[in-house]
Amino acid sequence: MADAARALSDEAEVVPVSLGDRSYEILIGRGLLEQSGARAKALGARKVGVVTDENVAAAHLPRVMESLTAAGLDASAVVVPAGESSKSLDRLATVVDGLLAARIERKDLVLALGGGVVGDLAGFAASVLRRGVRCLQAPTSLLAQVDSSVGGKTGVNSRHGKNLIGAFHQPSLVLADADALDTLPEREFRAGYAEVAKYGLIDDPAFFARLERNWRQVFAGGPERTNAIAASCRAKAAVVARDEHEHGDRALLNLGHTFGHALEADVRYDGARLVHGEGVAIGMAMAFRFSAALGLAPEEDAARVGAHLATVGLPTSPKAIPGGVSDAATLLGHMRQDKKVEGGKLTFILARGVGKSFVARDVDAEKVLAFLESELA
Numbered sequence: 001m002a003d004a005a006r007a008l009s010d011e012a013e014v015v016p017v018s019l020g021d022r023s024y025e026i027l028i029g030r031g032l033l034e035q036s037g038a039r040a041k042a043l044g045a046r047k048v049g050v051v052t053d054e055n056v057a058a059a060h061l062p063r064v065m066e067s068l069t070a071a072g073l074d075a076s077a078v079v080v081p082a083g084e085s086s087k088s089l090d091r092l093a094t095v096v097d098g099l100l101a102a103r104i105e106r107k108d109l110v111l112a113l114g115g116g117v118v119g120d121l122a123g124f125a126a127s128v129l130r131r132g133v134r135c136l137q138a139p140t141s142l143l144a145q146v147d148s149s150v151g152g153k154t155g156v157n158s159r160h161g162k163n164l165i166g167a168f169h170q171p172s173l174v175l176a177d178a179d180a181l182d183t184l185p186e187r188e189f190r191a192g193y194a195e196v197a198k199y200g201l202i203d204d205p206a207f208f209a210r211l212e213r214n215w216r217q218v219f220a221g222g223p224e225r226t227n228a229i230a231a232s233c234r235a236k237a238a239v240v241a242r243d244e245h246e247h248g249d250r251a252l253l254n255l256g257h258t259f260g261h262a263l264e265a266d267v268r269y270d271g272a273r274l275v276h277g278e279g280v281a282i283g284m285a286m287a288f289r290f291s292a293a294l295g296l297a298p299e300e301d302a303a304r305v306g307a308h309l310a311t312v313g314l315p316t317s318p319k320a321i322p323g324g325v326s327d328a329a330t331l332l333g334h335m336r337q338d339k340k341v342e343g344g345k346l347t348f349i350l351a352r353g354v355g356k357s358f359v360a361r362d363v364d365a366e367k368v369l370a371f372l373e374s375e376l377a
């Protein structure tokens, strides 16, 4: 890191993501968006193309643009509609067109300012723009700060399923500004919390127990929230460092997602009915109930997971989705498009208990169908 950038980091917590010549840092702290100009300049950019959504633009774009111009950078912005429907090929084309119109060059930067939708969309745009431009992720939702801004998965949805079109494109820097969360709606904070709890459920039972004790402080803000964000980033960085392209272990980060993505596809990405984090909460509760039904996990652990998610106000059953969902066979059909499918066989992240998740390949589709039927009855 250059000296000027290092001086700026003094106040921020720094989590390294070790990926050889694609290594980068996640900075977590207050006032980081005001430093985006100096940070982008330290990365050697001359122009910065900001991609954001309408809600985040209203709350945070002015201070980012000011910071970029104050640093002497040529800054432009592409603003997309808020919500999951912006993760589409049509919207990707608009974003790429806007970045090209601004003449963002190969050594410049795309700055993704927003939640996971903007991060995935802008990251993918950066990966294809002039065959690859660097991306600075500035996550503004809890979910994006603890998960989507880290690890390089980028992409958009298809009518065939969630995130089916995309690329791995690691960011050059992640700026997780704690101040940004002050304007995040409560429902979205809660949804992001599901991905925080996920790290405990995967392999860190002490972290999950701490969340059970201290979740109110995480929601309230302050050191316990910063601790939860940093712990989540460290957990994700460790998995990504050992399996960047999901040949093995990284699939653990998909806990709850085989069910959750099927539910999101089933409601056609209608965020009024279900947002990603809520789908993950339902999916994780289902993964534990499925594990218990298969005799892998104790029933008490499945109940404990559901109880904690419900305590913070997250949904834990597909029956909680407003308007209901399709039948078991249709949901199974969505799952057959999951990216973890191998040779037509379903892969799930199952668990032997809290903090004891594992990748289960070749899961019997008949057992999944029977489980889904019981969940919808």
Ligand SMILES: NC(=O)c1ccc[n+]([C@@H]2O[C@H](COP(=O)([O-])OP(=O)(O)OC[C@H]3O[C@@H](n4cnc5c(N)ncnc54)[C@H](O)[C@@H]3O)[C@@H](O)[C@H]2O)c1
Pocket: 053, 054, 055, 056, 059, 082, 083, 084, 087, 114, 115, 116, 117, 118, 120, 140, 141, 142, 143, 144, 147, 148, 149, 150, 151, 152, 153, 154, 163, 180, 181, 182, 183, 184, 185, 188, 191, 192, 275, 276, 277
């Ligand atoms: N790439 C990955 O590794 C990864 C990981 C997890 C999730 N995801 C993806 O992330 C997406 C979900 O991300 P999300 O939950 O952040 O959703 P989102 O990007 O839609 O943001 C949620 C809502 O909050 C608003 N918002 C965001 N930050 C705000 C702020 N600071 N102030 C006011 N409003 C704000 C947004 O405008 C939006 O309406 C999904 O598409 C999911 O597939 C990707």
Ligand SMILES: O=C(O)C(=O)C[C@@H](O)[C@H](O)[C@H](O)COP(=O)(O)O
Pocket: 147, 151, 153, 162, 163, 195, 246, 250, 251, 253, 254, 257, 339
């Ligand atoms: O980073 C990962 O790997 C994850 O699985 C994190 C998930 O929370 C995230 O939702 C991711 O986008 C899902 O990946 P996908 O490969 O199933 O689309």
Ligand SMILES: [Zn+2]
Pocket: 147, 195, 257, 276, 280
């Ligand atoms: Zn997720």
